[in-house]
Amino acid sequence: MAPALEAQLDGAPASAAVRDAQLVVRTHTDVVHLPVELVLHTAVARSGDALALELTLLAPRRAARAARACAGTRAARGPYVLTRAQWRARAADRAATRLAPVTLRLALAPAQAADADAWRRDVHAQAFPQERRRILVIANPVGGQGNGKRVLHRHVVPLFRAAHCALTVVETQGRGDAFRYVHTMDVHAFDALVCVGGDGTLHEIVNGLAARPDAATALAALALVPVPTGSGNGAYVSLHGPHRANVALACLSALKGATHAQELCVCTQDAALFRTRPIYPLTGHTRDGRAYVQYYSFLSQAIGLMADIDLGTERFRFLGDLRFSLGYVVGAIRNRRCDVTIDVVLGDCGTTSRPEMRQRARSAAPPAPPPAHTDVRALRYGSVLDTLAPPAPLRPDAPPDGEAGTWRRIGEPVSTLYAGKMPYVARTLMAFPYASPADGAMEILLQTQASSVVQKLASVVDGERGKHVGRPGVRYFKVEALRVTPHTPTHGHYLSIDGEEVPYGAFQVEVAPLRMMLASLDDDEWHAPILHPPAAQDEQQGATSP
Missing domain, CATH: 3.40.50.10330 (Probable inorganic polyphosphate/atp-NAD kinase; domain 1)
Known part of the structure; x- marks a missing residue:
């Protein structure tokens, strides 16, 4: 680690050092005290005989509150203080959410050029474990x-x-x-x-x-x-x-x-459902010449109550997250049936066992990239237009069916179906607590029509922490493929893919060979929920209940 640099800041003697991953710049009156991760840019600038070290940082906007929070900095009257503890709690700490760029220019003696360059390189290496410019x-x-x-x-x-x-x-x-x-x-x-x-x-x-x-x-x-x-x-x-x-x-x-790599889902719908040309250019044809549209989903697919909330409340966007809560209360009271046929494939990766889901979530290894020879356009289970053999019922204790890929039918009437690949669909709803970036499966959440209004309201309250999956009237499992066939007219009904409206009609979804790359500060202080989904506290509901 490079030693401290002696310099001047705004005409006053100053020093700059990195200790325990904290950048500390001190003068006789002020202090800059920030985690090294908040360094945005470092440079040694020359202008004639003048030499300067330039540091561009993210710093708290509210100086006084941040300075008071910095223990052990008696002279902390400067505006740029954020403790290591605050940064570790950055998901919730208000001071760590109100950051803005600021540039410090430290004047150096010409003889310090070599030391300044070594110091800059050391700080840059600590601040940028990955670098994208x-x-x-x-x-x-x-x-x-x-x-x-x-x-x-x-x-x-x-x-x-x-x-x-x-x-x-x-x-x-x-x-x-x-x-x-x-x-x-x-x-x-x-x-x-x-x-x-x-x-x-x-x-x-x-x-x-x-x-x-x-x-x-x-x-x-x-x-x-x-x-x-x-x-x-x-x-x-x-x-x-x-x-x-x-x-x-x-x-x-x-x-x-x-x-990290995140699996995508591939969706197919009958091309005849699209009254105008869709933005999705990928199409395919069945053996008898019928055309389907093929597109991709990274987050969720919803029909029934959850889709009606998402798309039926568009005019209330100004309410933010509140519109989803209000929409759900109204929908739960109406308790309208989602008249659909639901067929699923468990395959090798699907399961109805929540203990197994918890174990997978806790021990999931970072996903490996797909094999280079994979046909990224392949539909393992065909399109929505393919005819299915008469599906067997999906039992609560159904074991994975391996490569055979047997279609199974859910016969119970439901109010809503929600499927997805990420844990959260909104800030107040961890819909899929066992979601994994690349486990070959998607999550299915069903709310039964027979569940009471009280049960429906209780499940959405529990949904904020992912505890709804063990509540009465909720079925939750992992599948490799899903087909939903509505039986009601299109008027007044919605189909939501990643929160976007698509034509209301039959659709089929499966986990695709394609993956996208997502970036997050996944370090020793913070683990993204998508990489480490919290286990729902549902042991009391039984080991195999879906």
């Missing part, structure tokens, strides 16, 4: 509650500029813009793709990359980073936890976060 930002300026443009220009762009990134910003004007841009862009021109918007914008980006001829290469080349401005922000919450939106944390993930 070519950043593409795709922003939906009217995402969620309409604050996308403000977040982009007030927070995201200034932070990346301060980090001296090569920055490209694309603002979408309408549906399909993000899809079209990434479908033809040079993915090797960037290190990270930052999505400023909600899950719908990320859905377009994922599908644009997945529809390319080089889909596997394109998805592997870019670290995808969601910055929350939408209503649900399920991807962001699954990466960083159900706390205050922290734009600085998301941007830091883009610059220096670790990446």
Whole structure:
């Protein structure tokens, strides 16, 4: 570790050092005391005979509160103090969510040039375990509650500029813009793709990359980073936890976060359902010539009550997360049946046993990349238009059926069906507590029609911590494939894929060979919920109940 540097800051004697992963810059009156992870840029600048060390940092905006929180810094009158303890609690600590770039310029003597350069290199190596400097930002300026443009220009762009990134910003004007841009862009021109918007914008980006001829290469080349401005922000919450939106944390993930592979799901629907040309260009045909549309989902698929909440409350977006809670209460009281046929395949990776799900969640190893020879367009279980053999009933204790891939039918009437690959679909709903990035299975959550209003309301309250999976009237299991066939008219009903409305009708979903890369600050202090999903406390409900 490089020794402390003696310098001057604003004309006063100063010193700069890194001790125990804390950057400490002191003068006789002020102190800068920050975790080294908050360093954005370091440089040694020369101007004639003058020499200076430039440090660009993320620092708390509210100086007084942060300074008082810094134990052991008696002279902490400066504005840039954040303790290691606060940073470790960054998912919930308010001081760690209100960060903004600031640049310090330390004047040095010319003879210190070699020491300054060695010190800078040492700090940079500690601050950037990963480093990405070519950043593409795709922003939906009217995402969620309409604050996308403000977040982009007030927070995201200034932070990346301060980090001296090569920055490209694309603002979408309408549906399909993000899809079209990434479908033809040079993915090797960037290190990270930052999505400023909600899950719908990320859905377009994922599908644009997945529809390319080089889909596997394109998805592997870019670290995808969601910055929350939408209503649900399920991807962001699954990466960083159900706390205050922290734009600085998301941007830091883009610059220096670790990446991990996340399986995608592939969906098929009858092409005849699309009254206008869909943005998804991938199509296929059955042997008898019928056409289907093929597209990808990274987060969730919903029909029934949960889809009605998501899409039927669009006009109340200004309420934020509250619109989902209010919508659920109204829907639970109405208790409208979701008249559908549900068929699933357990395969090798599916299970109805919650103890097994808990064990998998606790011992899941980091996912390996898919084999290079994998056909990324392959549909292992066919399309929604293929005829199924008469499915057997799905029993609560049904064992995995291996490579045979037997279709099984759920005969119980339901109010809603929710399926997905990430734990959180919104800040207040950990819908899939056992979700794993690449275990070959997707989660299925069913709420039965026979459950009472009280049971439905209790399950959504428990859903904030993932405890709903053990409650009466809820069925939860892992599958490799799912087919849902509605039997009701389309009017007044919704089908939601990643929070986006698609034509109401039969759809089929399975885990795809394609994977996307997500970036997060997954270190010794913090583990992304998607990598370490909390186990629901449902032991009392039985070992094999689905």
